Amino acid sequence: MEHYLIIARSVTFAQRMQRALSRTGIRCQIFRAPRELTDLGCAYVVRIAVSDLSPALMTLRRESLNPVQIFLYQRGLYQEVKA
Secondary structure, three states: OOEEEEEEOOHHHHHHHHHHHHHOOOOEEEEEOOOOOOOOOOOEEEEEEHHHHHHHHHHHHHOOOOOOEEEEEEOOEEEEEOO
16 A cells, blocks of 8 residues: 655654644544654654645645655655655
């Protein structure tokens, strides 16, 4: 299953992202960032569907909630996405 992982610098920042996305109807989940994705000790990710990336990024930018990094997850592999 493919989805995007949007890295946030803290759980509070991830929660803000989740609220902003939820207000626009984008479903997402928050969980701790896999260690292999970031060197930030307290980073969390917001997981969204592949089809939601463009509207999610527009929403986050409008709310001044810029992600640290974005990764595409597919078949057990992470690929960084330039946004």
